[in-house]
Amino acid sequence: MLLPLLALALKATSLSWAAYWTIISSPRALSSYRVTLTGALIATVWNAIYGLLMAWVLVRYAFSGRRLLDALMDLPMALPTAVAGIALTTLFAPKGWFGHLLSPLGIKVAYTQLGIGIAMAFTSAPFVVRTVQPVLEEIEPEIEEAARTLGAGSLTILWRILWPAIFPAFLAGCALSFARSLGEFGAVIFIAGNLPLKTEITALLTLIRLEEFDYPAATAIASVLLIAAFLMLALTNAVQLYSLRHGEHSR
Amino acid sequence: MRPDMPGRPARVGDGPVARRVLIGLACLLTLAFLVAPIALIFTQALAAGPEGYLRAITDGDTLHAIVLTLTTAAIVVLINMLFGLAAAWALSRFRGPALLLVVIELPYSISPIVGGVMYLLLYGNQGLFGPWLAAHDIRLMFTPAAIILVTLFITSPFVARELLPLMQAQGIDEEEAALSLGAGFWRTMTDVTLPNVKWALLYGAILCTARSIGEFGGVSVVSGNVRGQTNTLPLQIELLYNDYNATGAFAAATTLTLLALATIGAKMLLERRRTA
Structure with missing residues (x-):
């Protein structure tokens, strides 16, 4: 497990600092970071909203088909990313089911930044739902009843009781969703169009450098992705720790 | 505004x-977001009629890719079950450094592409072990062995992270009791430890299967994409799609989609069992 990591670190440090810097700050690399980060941001914002809605509906209401809806939440995890990629691209192509509805409105999704965001959103969809759901389930009805007898309105209960309770979990879900989006590859490369400087993500640039047998450049760019993953891992761990502590305080 | 019902606010x-609005x-x-893509896969695959679908799915390279993918998944899941069991057992019985936990979770958070690059730098021609492997006439990169290795790396956390919390919660009392009553190590393992965690183990194995069947990024770095030889099913789908063979690509995709739906079904059944 550590050996592959070591190999990457060795290869990356065999480059001089100046050479390393030139590779990772080239315009093409910089643009790929921008495309990747923007895509991940779009995906996370969408999933924050969608995830909250789904968690709320699945926990608070009983209706026929709820179990099915609940099971569907795992679909993006189970479906191979390449399959998701070709399906989303065909859906949003100008003649696709969604594309032909959107193109008269002047909205282009396939082969644009928006498409990259949507592909990332699909593959990281379960995170917010699955982190918020258990927390929302644990909130006792008595707390809300007590607040209501004390004269609190729905908005006050929502804002002062429910939101603070789920916020740490919500934050953790968003962080996971963002992290997954940064590393996403399979679903994105089909819908992205992959134009250098425009819609090329960092993971793809790594692969392109490999196919050119430019191993130093591939290694340098891969190391940037790796460092980003480490940072996100540290961040999610910090958020989860915070949410644990917060949970203990409110109990 | 809803009138207050007596008893329950x-x-x-x-x-x-x-x-109603929220549901x-x-x-x-x-x-629109999750079901439409699935529906599209099946309509596209059947767009050329049932015969077209059958022809596409029985294409030699596609069949080979299906076999390679399933064999890879079977080997990977088996090894990961053993590894996950050993790792979770060791981590819950002995106090290891916290770093070990992070290392086990690492493949979960790094991009599969980066995972592939790591293995290339380790076992490729110019890699750390490259010269040694070449001297012994072992070629690893761009072979099914490389595909298995990378898939193993990427899916390694799945079983361990399902088992660890459970094994930690169960503690060692039952195992100690068995040992003190004279059961040997293996007897304790098969009669006490394993039955206690079987559902979690199965659950982890299901997640691991789904992930290894669909693995794309890491495998595309190390496979070499030789049609009919080292092309896994997701890679074959990419090739067909880029050849503008939509029917072929979507027909191949239906097999993976059905496997994904089966995974979800199995997960649902298991969850019902676990809560029951």
Whole structure:
């Protein structure tokens, strides 16, 4: 497990600092970071909203088909990313089911930044739902009843009781969703169009450098992705720790 | 406004309007966001009629890719079950450094592409072990062995992270009891430890299977993409799609989609069992 990591670190440090810097700050690399980060941001914002809605509906209401809806939440995890990629691209192509509805409105999704965001959103969809759901389930009805007898309105209960309770979990879900989006590859490369400087993500640039047998450049760019993953891992761990502590305080 | 019912005050969002709007919105968004892609895969695959579908799915290279993918998954899942069991057992019985936990979770958070690059730098021609492997005439990169190795790396956390919390919660009392009653190590393992964690183990194995069947990024770095030789099913789908063979690509995709749906079904059944 550590050996592959070591190999990457060795290869990356065999480059001089100046050479390393030139590779990772080239315009093409910089643009790929921008495309990747923007895509991940779009995906996370969408999933924050969608995830909250789904968690709320699945926990608070009983209706026929709820179990099915609940099971569907795992679909993006189970479906191979390449399959998701070709399906989303065909859906949003100008003649696709969604594309032909959107193109008269002047909205282009396939082969644009928006498409990259949507592909990332699909593959990281379960995170917010699955982190918020258990927390929302644990909130006792008595707390809300007590607040209501004390004269609190729905908005006050929502804002002062429910939101603070789920916020740490919500934050953790968003962080996971963002992290997954940064590393996403399979679903994105089909819908992205992959134009250098425009819609090329960092993971793809790594692969392109490999196919050119430019191993130093591939290694340098891969190391940037790796460092980003480490940072996100540290961040999610910090958020989860915070949410644990917060949970203990409110109990 | 809903009139107050005696005894039970309404919870937030229990009003009939809020309820209907929110459930409707949730169903609509899920339909467009998650169900439409699945429906599209099947309509596209069957667009050329049932014969066209059959022809596409029985194409030699596609069949080979299916076999390679399934064999890879079988080997990977088996090894990961053993590894996950050993790792979770060791981590819950002995106090290891916290770093070990992070290392086990690492493949979960790094991009599969980066995972592939790591293995290339380790075992490739110019890699750390490259010269040694070449001297012994072992070629690893761009062979099915490389595909298995990378898939193993990427899916390694799945079993361990399902087992670890459970094994930690169960503690060692039962194992100690068995040992003190004279059961040997293996007897304790098969009669006490394993039955206690079987559902979690199965659950981890299911997640691991789904992930290894669909693995794309890491495998595409190390496979070499030789049709009919080292092309896994997701890679074969990419090739067909880029050849503008939509029917072929979507037909191959239906097999993976059915496997994904089966995974979800199995997960649902297991969850019902675990809570029952």
